[in-house]
Amino acid sequence: MQDARLYSLSAIFQTPDEIAHAAEQTVERGYTAFDVHSPYPLHGMPRAMGLKASKLGYVTLVFGLSGAALALFFMWWVNVIEYPLVIGGKPLFQLPAFIPVTFEVTVLMAAIFTVVGMLFVIFRFPNTSHQLHDTPYMKAVSSDKYGLTIQALDPLFDEERVREFLQDLGAVEIHRIQFDAEEIEARPRIFEPRFVTLLILVALLVGPSTYIILNHVLYMPPFDWMMEQQKINPQMKSELFADGFGMRSPVEGTVARGHLPYPFKGQPDLAGKFLVNPILPTESVLELGKKKYDTFCSPCHGNFGDGDSRLRGQFPNPPTLHSDKSRGWSDGMIFHVVTEGQNIMPSYASQIKERDRWAVVHYVRALLRAKHATEADLR
Amino acid sequence: MSFVDYSVEPPVVEGKPPLSSIDDAIIKPIDAKPTKAWFVAIAVSGTMLLIGAASLAVTFIFGVGMWGVNQPVGWGFDIVNFVFWVGIGHAGTLISAILFLLRQRWRTGIARFAEAMTIFAVMCAGLFPLIHTGRPWLDGYLMPYPNQHGLWINFTSPLVWDVFAVSTYFTVSAIFWYVGLIPDFATLRDRTVSRIKKIVYSILSLGWRHSNRHWQHYEMAYLILAGFATPLVLSVHTIVSFDFAVSIIPGWHTTIFPPYFVAGAVFSGFAMVQNMLIGIRKIYAIEHIITIDHLEKMNKIMITTGMMVGYAYGMEFFIAWYSGNSAETFVFFNRALGPYAWAYWTMVICNVVFPQLFWFKKIRRSIPAMFVIGVLVNVGMWFERFVIVVTSLSRDYLPSSWGFYVPSIYDIGILIGSFGLFFTLLLLFVKSMPVVSISEVKGVVEGAQPSHGGSH
Numbered sequence: 001m002q003d004a005r006l007y008s009l010s011a012i013f014q015t016p017d018e019i020a021h022a023a024e025q026t027v028e029r030g031y032t033a034f035d036v037h038s039p040y041p042l043h044g045m046p047r048a049m050g051l052k053a054s055k056l057g058y059v060t061l062v063f064g065l066s067g068a069a070l071a072l073f074f075m076w077w078v079n080v081i082e083y084p085l086v087i088g089g090k091p092l093f094q095l096p097a098f099i100p101v102t103f104e105v106t107v108l109m110a111a112i113f114t115v116v117g118m119l120f121v122i123f124r125f126p127n128t129s130h131q132l133h134d135t136p137y138m139k140a141v142s143s144d145k146y147g148l149t150i151q152a153l154d155p156l157f158d159e160e161r162v163r164e165f166l167q168d169l170g171a172v173e174i175h176r177i178q179f180d181a182e183e184i185e186a187r188p189r190i191f192e193p194r195f196v197t198l199l200i201l202v203a204l205l206v207g208p209s210t211y212i213i214l215n216h217v218l219y220m221p222p223f224d225w226m227m228e229q230q231k232i233n234p235q236m237k238s239e240l241f242a243d244g245f246g247m248r249s250p251v252e253g254t255v256a257r258g259h260l261p262y263p264f265k266g267q268p269d270l271a272g273k274f275l276v277n278p279i280l281p282t283e284s285v286l287e288l289g290k291k292k293y294d295t296f297c298s299p300c301h302g303n304f305g306d307g308d309s310r311l312r313g314q315f316p317n318p319p320t321l322h323s324d325k326s327r328g329w330s331d332g333m334i335f336h337v338v339t340e341g342q343n344i345m346p347s348y349a350s351q352i353k354e355r356d357r358w359a360v361v362h363y364v365r366a367l368l369r370a371k372h373a374t375e376a377d378l379r
Numbered sequence: 380m381s382f383v384d385y386s387v388e389p390p391v392v393e394g395k396p397p398l399s400s401i402d403d404a405i406i407k408p409i410d411a412k413p414t415k416a417w418f419v420a421i422a423v424s425g426t427m428l429l430i431g432a433a434s435l436a437v438t439f440i441f442g443v444g445m446w447g448v449n450q451p452v453g454w455g456f457d458i459v460n461f462v463f464w465v466g467i468g469h470a471g472t473l474i475s476a477i478l479f480l481l482r483q484r485w486r487t488g489i490a491r492f493a494e495a496m497t498i499f500a501v502m503c504a505g506l507f508p509l510i511h512t513g514r515p516w517l518d519g520y521l522m523p524y525p526n527q528h529g530l531w532i533n534f535t536s537p538l539v540w541d542v543f544a545v546s547t548y549f550t551v552s553a554i555f556w557y558v559g560l561i562p563d564f565a566t567l568r569d570r571t572v573s574r575i576k577k578i579v580y581s582i583l584s585l586g587w588r589h590s591n592r593h594w595q596h597y598e599m600a601y602l603i604l605a606g607f608a609t610p611l612v613l614s615v616h617t618i619v620s621f622d623f624a625v626s627i628i629p630g631w632h633t634t635i636f637p638p639y640f641v642a643g644a645v646f647s648g649f650a651m652v653q654n655m656l657i658g659i660r661k662i663y664a665i666e667h668i669i670t671i672d673h674l675e676k677m678n679k680i681m682i683t684t685g686m687m688v689g690y691a692y693g694m695e696f697f698i699a700w701y702s703g704n705s706a707e708t709f710v711f712f713n714r715a716l717g718p719y720a721w722a723y724w725t726m727v728i729c730n731v732v733f734p735q736l737f738w739f740k741k742i743r744r745s746i747p748a749m750f751v752i753g754v755l756v757n758v759g760m761w762f763e764r765f766v767i768v769v770t771s772l773s774r775d776y777l778p779s780s781w782g783f784y785v786p787s788i789y790d791i792g793i794l795i796g797s798f799g800l801f802f803t804l805l806l807l808f809v810k811s812m813p814v815v816s817i818s819e820v821k822g823v824v825e826g827a828q829p830s831h832g833g834s835h
Contacts, residue, residue: 036591037589040821041822046591054595056599056603078531104544108547111551112554114604115558119561123585123596127586132588138588142565142568143566
């Protein structure tokens with residue numbers, strides 16, 4: 001029975017010719033779990049060891065082609081779909097101008113994934129605690145010797161016979177390489193106090209420093225950002241005025257353009273008497289009125305002014321607009337109610353512009369007339 | 380007259396040193412304490428770096444108005460230096476990738492150092508477009524990413540191609556370099572006696588075991604990377620030249636630019652590698668690994684690329700005359716006879732005249748002579764970029780909008796700083812990593828490979 005802790009028998013050879021011969025003999029004997037170690041790649045060794053040709057090129061091919069396709073697709077998406085900009089009168093999809101970036105991305109993807117695939121997938125690196133590491137054998141083959149290792153897990157492995165075989169091949173030294181008992185039993189020690197302390201320290205360092213950099217350092221000179229400008233924004237304090245307000249009120253006794261106050265405040269009768277609809281009920285005006293009515297009025301008054309609220313009792317229903325009382329109102333009176341509100345209806349002056357309010361009046365008139373059409377209207 | 384047998388390749392490494400002596404020669408300087416000369420060198424380069432840092436600080440605080448650029452010359456030293464440094468980098472990739480594909484085994488001795496130079500030169504180069512934007516903290520917008528503004532970059536712009544080309548070039552060069560270093564780190568790991576170094580090298584070598592099952596994939600990966608790096612290096616300077624050639628400025632809008640730029644890049648890069656290696660082989664006492672034959676071969680490449688550049692200078696003039704385009708004709712008269720004529724003639728003499736001395740074998744193999752010529756070539760190649768960038772911009776179509784460019788003291792400070800950065804990184808590199816690829820050199824020593832026919 002084998003020693004369970006034995007990893008391999010590893011022999012050291014002096015010359016490249018000897019190791020090439022040894023590799024061939026090992027294959028001939030039928031060993032499969034073996035390896036040749038040398039400080040530099042030896043010509044013809046893969047053939048002597050009976051290795052199949054490296055398939056790494058396929059990794060490169062797949063990732064290179066996907067890089068090309070990805071780059072081309074991405075540029076098409078950006079320049080044609082997402083952010084189309086006509087430059088120099090040329091078509092949006094300009095294949096010649098996309099070639100440089102396509103090429104660069106192809107090379108980048110192919111190179112990165114070839115190396116990543118080789119090191120981390122094929123070689124399963126990083127692996128810094130292999131049984132061969134730190135042995136006199138590894139020190140010799142990393143300098144100027146050539147080594148042949150036959151692993152104990154080989155089905156044909158028999159320590160005595162392998163030792164004899166290696167000696168016959170002309171090995172100058174034979175090393176018994178064993179698994180490290182401590183290492184076999186070792187468990188990952190992530191909860192070790194020292195490691196946990198390190199993690200906490202790193203967190204304590206990284207957290208606050210990230211906060212300070214992102215919120216303070218980046219806003220100190222010389223960094224300047226377009227959103228951070230030396231001007232007074234609304235609600236900001238001003239050093240210039242005695243009252244310290246950044247926002248100023250208009251000069252006393254003046255009125256800004258388009259901000260004339262409503263002259264019939266609290267006087268519905270006068271409004272009904274003197275206000276006249278200044279716009280004509282054209283098709284576009286009625287459409288505008290319908291849009292505003294549907295948005296602002298219909299939730300309570302219903303789609304056709306019947307007072308059938310769409311709010312399903314969440315707010316008291318207003319009376320119908322088709323009553324005789326309201327049908328008798330003048331345009332000015334309706335405008336006044338929309339502007340000032342009535343009973344529990346609030347003012348819509350700030351939500352609907354003046355002209356739009358007049359359009360709503362036209363639309364309400366059309367609604368009233370539609371429900372109470374006379375024979376003359378049919379003509 | 381001695382007879383040379385050209386059918387036999389001369390040995391790449393002089394003599395037949397035992398393999399372990401190669402380890403010693405290359406690793407000893409890393410393990411030894413730095414010498415006084417090294418400290419003096421890093422003090423000088425560090426000072427240069429600080430001059431650059433101070434100039435940059437002034438630029439960041441007060442803006443790019445501190446530089447000499449203004450209308451109409453909006454591209455000054457920043458772009459000149461960018462093109463210069465990218466060019467320096469190209470020699471490294473040429474040596475490591477193109478000469479690898481051409482099976483030039485002599486490259487093994489110089490490839491590692493040249494690759495390191497590539498990476499450092501591209502770092503210096505990459506700095507300039509970033510600071511040239513004026514507000515470098517906004518450079519993130521150069522990359523396409525989904526942002527809250529809904530903005531995307533314009534993929535038809537040569538400046539965007541440049542971003543992709545230079546960043547890809549840097550990444551692939553760094554990968555290539557690191558893949559080459561892995562076996563050497565493993566050798567260092569197995570040799571070192573220092574505990575800290577052991578940990579560092581173990582991590583860097585990723586656990587490399589010199590296994591031939593690995594070497595097989597490794598060689599394939601190296602071949603693939605070389606195969607990609609070759610068109611990549613040609614594409615990078617081609618795209619850099621597009622920054623100029625795709626515009627419609629007279630003197631820039633020419634189809635000769637891509638090959639002309641690539642040849643110039645290799646030319647200046649080889650001059651820089653040659654200059655640096657002359658020092659390294661002397662200080663490290665590795666004259667048997669980086670031999671005088673290496674330097675001679677590099678000088679031969681310099682004379683070749685130098686003549687390509689000279690041909691391009693001539694051809695630009697010919698086309699300016701042959702096209703009958705008056706703006707184009709004027710630009711070239713202006714270059715040779717205008718206010719920047721001194722820069723133009725410096726460029727011609729340094730790049731075309733002096734390298735002709737390499738026709739003489741004595742000069743090709745004389746270290747002081749080749750060193751001086753190498754320095755002159757780099758001066759000339761820097762002025763080439765200056766001539767291209769500045770003369771064309773300062774006098775284009777409209778005489779009423781002509782101007783004259785004078786660099787400010789901060790421009791010069793940043794140029795000095797870029798050299799400081801380059802030399803500082805190089806000095807740190809030669810003190811911390813093997814400057815010659817240990818595993819590759821071992822593989823080309825005579826008798827290192829199994830004799831053919833014997834065993835298979």
